[in-house]
Amino acid sequence: MQRLEAEFRTAVAEGMEPALVLALSGSADPATVGTLEEALDRAADDGKGRVIFDLHGLKYINSTSMGMLVQFVDTLREKNGQAVLMRVQPKVLLVLEMLGLQTLFRIVRDEAEAMSALSGVEVATVTLEGREALPSMEEAPRIVAGEPQTADCPVCAARLLLASPGSYRCPRCRTVLQAEADGSVRSYPEATSGVAELTLPPIPGLYPAAMLAAAALAAKAGFDATVAKRAGEALAACLGPMADGLPKEGDRRLHVFLRATAGRWVARVYAGGPGADEGVFAAAREGVTRLAYQASPEGNLLTLECVKE
Numbered sequence: 101m102q103r104l105e106a107e108f109r110t111a112v113a114e115g116m117e118p119a120l121v122l123a124l125s126g127s128a129d130p131a132t133v134g135t136l137e138e139a140l141d142r143a144a145d146d147g148k149g150r151v152i153f154d155l156h157g158l159k160y161i162n163s164t165s166m167g168m169l170v171q172f173v174d175t176l177r178e179k180n181g182q183a184v185l186m187r188v189q190p191k192v193l194l195v196l197e198m199l200g201l202q203t204l205f206r207i208v209r210d211e212a213e214a215m216s217a218l219s220g221v222e223v224a225t226v227t228l229e230g231r232e233a234l235p236s237m238e239e240a241p242r243i244v245a246g247e248p249q250t251a252d253c254p255v256c257a258a259r260l261l262l263a264s265p266g267s268y269r270c271p272r273c274r275t276v277l278q279a280e281a282d283g284s285v286r287s288y289p290e291a292t293s294g295v296a297e298l299t300l301p302p303i304p305g306l307y308p309a310a311m312l313a314a315a316a317l318a319a320k321a322g323f324d325a326t327v328a329k330r331a332g333e334a335l336a337a338c339l340g341p342m343a344d345g346l347p348k349e350g351d352r353r354l355h356v357f358l359r360a361t362a363g364r365w366v367a368r369v370y371a372g373g374p375g376a377d378e379g380v381f382a383a384a385r386e387g388v389t390r391l392a393y394q395a396s397p398e399g400n401l402l403t404l405e406c407v408k409e
Contacts, residue, residue, distance in 0.1 A: 104132035106139035111152055113215040119150035121211070125157025128165035136165055140172045149181035152214045156187035159351070161195055162297060170204060186214045188226060190399040191355055194370050198295055198357040200278050203266045251285045253277065260285065280361050294320060294360040299353050302343035311336035314358055314367055318406060321360035328365075331406050334387030335367045338402055341380040345400060347373040363408035368401060375400040 104126040111119045122143050128136050143151055153169070161169075173183045184206040188196075196202045206217050207226045217223045249262045253270040254277070260270070265281045278286050296313055300306050315332030319325065339354060346352045355370040375395030381402070385391045390405040 104128055104135040105157075106135065106142075108142065108146075110148075111211055111215060113212070116215050116219045117150060118148060119152050119215060119218055120146045120148045121152045121154055123154040123157065125159075127159055128161040130162070130164065133165060133168070136168060140168060144172065144175070149176065149179065150218050151176065151181070151183040152211065152218070153183065153185045154187055154211075155185055155189060155192055158189060158192055160355075161192050163195065163199055163295065166195055166199060166201065170201060173205065182218050184208055184214045184217050186210060190396075190401065191370050193226070194355070194357060194368055194401070195297075198359050198366070198368060200266065203268070249283055251279070251283060254285060281364070284362060296358040298356040298358070300339070300356060301353055302346055304340060304343075307336045307339045310339060310356055314365075317358045317360040318365040321365040321406070322363055322408060323365065323406060327406065330387035331365055331367070331404070334384040334391075334404055335369075337384045337387075338369065338381055338404070341376045342369050342371045342400070342402060345373045345376040345395075346371055365406040367404040370402075371400050373400065 104124065107123045107125075109121045109123070111121045120143060122139060124136075124139070126132065176183050186208045187210065188207055193202075193207070196205065196207075206223070208214050208217055208223050209226055213223045251260050251262055252258065253260060258270055260268075260277075260279075262279055262283065262285070265279050268277050268279060270277055280286070294317065296317060298310055298313065300310060311332040313332075314335040315328045318328035318331040323331070335356075339356075342354055346354075351372050353371075357368045357370075359366045376393075378393045378395075381391055381393055384404070388404045389407045390403070392403045394401045394403075
């Protein structure tokens with residue numbers, strides 16, 4: 101059984117204030133939530149107000165544990181503290197992005213970048229697809245390019261200026277919000293209600309269950325039964341080739357994340373191992389709007405997407 105271990109140390113750099121490093125290794129899931137809570141309580145009591153989460157050894161984190169990290173960072177910032185994530189594994193990045201939380205965290209490659217980010221230096225953030233400029237947390241979001249649009253916070257009714265889809269905090273009630281491309285704004289619990297996580301061993305008999313879950317979420321996103329069924333079938337058709345590329349030893353599981361928002365359905369599958377040739381997914385392309393496959397030594401990522409026109 102996977103355990104969660106937490107180690108603490110202090111990071112120092114010339115000309116910068118020291119920071120607490122909390123290194124997490126193992127798996128953050130329902131069985132280890134108590135260990136994570138104790139680690140975060142200790143980090144909060146440290147008093148440095150500058151925290152670096154070293155997630156190099158963290159192999160998996162579920163949405164509940166991610167919510168605990170969000171709450172910790174939010175509370176830290178309310179006290180004028182700061183936190184960054186460094187050396188984040190692809191599977192953990194996948195959870196962040198599927199929950200729409202990548203804009204809430206500063207995610208960096210190493211300790212030098214982490215210390216620079218905590219000291220106010222602009223550092224590019226790390227994503228599954230590569231690196232991109234770090235968005236300012238203080239910028240007002242907008243949903244589409246052009247004229248700003250407004251919406252009300254679903255918790256406190258504060259008027260918000262929206263600039264792009266993503267995750268933000270309400271300036272009045274500090275609730276974590278998810279702004280969708282259609283202009284709707286939901287609180288974090290509502291936004292994550294359309295997210296499903298599946299961890300599957302390479303057993304073909306289990307793939308129909310993933311197909312049914314995918315089709316159900318596609319229907320939740322507003323697609324008709326025919327499109328939803330095709331999306332589920334496309335996902336199921338990809339699981340076999342993804343499983344064929346799994347390593348002989350180590351993590352021999354497929355990690356599937358499904359997300360449904362208004363008019364948009366996304367499935368992302370992560371697996372370790374040497375990977376597969378992209379051509380094996382050709383038949384699945386017909387059932388979705390977009391299919392992308394990215395293989396790397398750090399892990400292989402398949403993305404399926406359906407978007408309403």
